[in-house]
Amino acid sequence: MKTFIITGASKGLGAAIAKRVLGSSDRCILISRTKDPEWEEVASQSGTKFTFLPMDLKETEKLSSLVRDMLMEVDAKSDIYFINNAGVIDPIKPIGNLGQESLETSMRVNFMAPAVLTDEFIKQTKDSDRKKVVVNISSGAAKNPYHGWAAYCSTKAGLEMFTRVAGLEQGKAPFPASLISFSPGVMDTDMQGTIRSADEQDFADRDKFHEYKDQGMLRSPELVAEKLLQLLEAGDLDNGKFYDIKDLL
Template identity: 75%
Template sequence: MVKTFIITGASRGLGAAIAKQCLQKSDHCILLSRTAHPEMVEIADQFGTKLTFISVDLNEIEQLTSLVNKILEEVDEKSEIYFVNNAGVIEPIKPVGNLGQESLETSLRVNFMAPVVLADAFVKRTKHWDRKKVMVNISSGAAKNPYHGWAAYCSTKAGLEMFTRVAGLEQDKVPFPMTLISFSPGVMDTGMQETIRSANEQDFSDREKFHGYKEKGTLRSPEFVAEKLLELLEVDELENGKFYDIKSLL
């Protein structure tokens, strides 16, 4: 079966790691990010995989419905579809009272509104497609646990988690359902972790704990996490709306 992967935030971190592995294992990768990753074309050429890059800023919510139309124009009519909503921002790392409206709005748009709008448009456009359709919303333990200074991140991830559960519940009742799941990758050695470690301790009281993860070498590589996610997506019967934690897959 032909497989198409659509990945947001594909230029760095987990998104780039997923993209690189998909380019080696799938038929077509559609990568969405503000900037292109230079290695992707080389990998696509090496493995004979079709590569489509679409430059997009997910902070610009108003363009996302038309973006879905553009994406689906690129998808083969018989292809299985795997859509990974990976893009996200950790900022603002500030306690409530110091969040600031502008940075808070960016967090809400990128972490919550963008994947929700994309999912809504994607479900609508593909509701008559009788083929495997999977959407993965990259989640976090922060969706379930509060962290000092992470009000924006925890809240947006919690909102996306509940959205995924509701959408999964609904899709189980339609003729040609899409499977929507959450996937928590745990702590990874990415640029987001660097941002967390550089936060002011007054803004983020757990900063030293995250420094400890790095110093002790307990951060997982994005490549390892990507591999586990792609293994999960090979499972025939994913539970619609479920929160999958990488710790349960180790």
């Protein structure tokens, strides 16, 4: 039996993964600020049991109890696939114009939340002899700088290194978890719309992202979800590795 736990499950890649898993009869725990009404319909057609846990991940003080709540929903013998997908692209501003509040929100959602969730997940499952996989959704921005993306690039880079360290450490654990970073590339999501609507003075590469859209170069979240789940089903994961969608196509 498999249980998938997905943050940011109501939009973009998270929604595509959720709907695919809901249609597969695997157990599903979905975490987001809002509930998608389609989940009930998809789950009823496949007989999948799912749980919705409402949470705004910038409220990092609540994340330890969130992990306890979600693990209470997991069967004792089930494999667990925990996908930290939630993220924000804002603020898209050059350094000097970021603003503390926007910068803190980016750091909380993009870095602190998945880091705390991963830390608590490992802590609370360390004595559990089952398959445990944590996927931290990353980005090419974790490895490459973009004008106006200081917050996004920095938080994704921090999460990528956090995942590498966790993967290294788990290699010596009695009941190890597998942890990977996964870069989905450019997708046709609301986040891309936010990027395209940025002021050109704030984001120098804005026109390039308009070209991605106009020339049909944006991948569908459904395709990316399919490739990620195929990667997880293959089972042979290098702990701490950064996986790029381009290498799976």
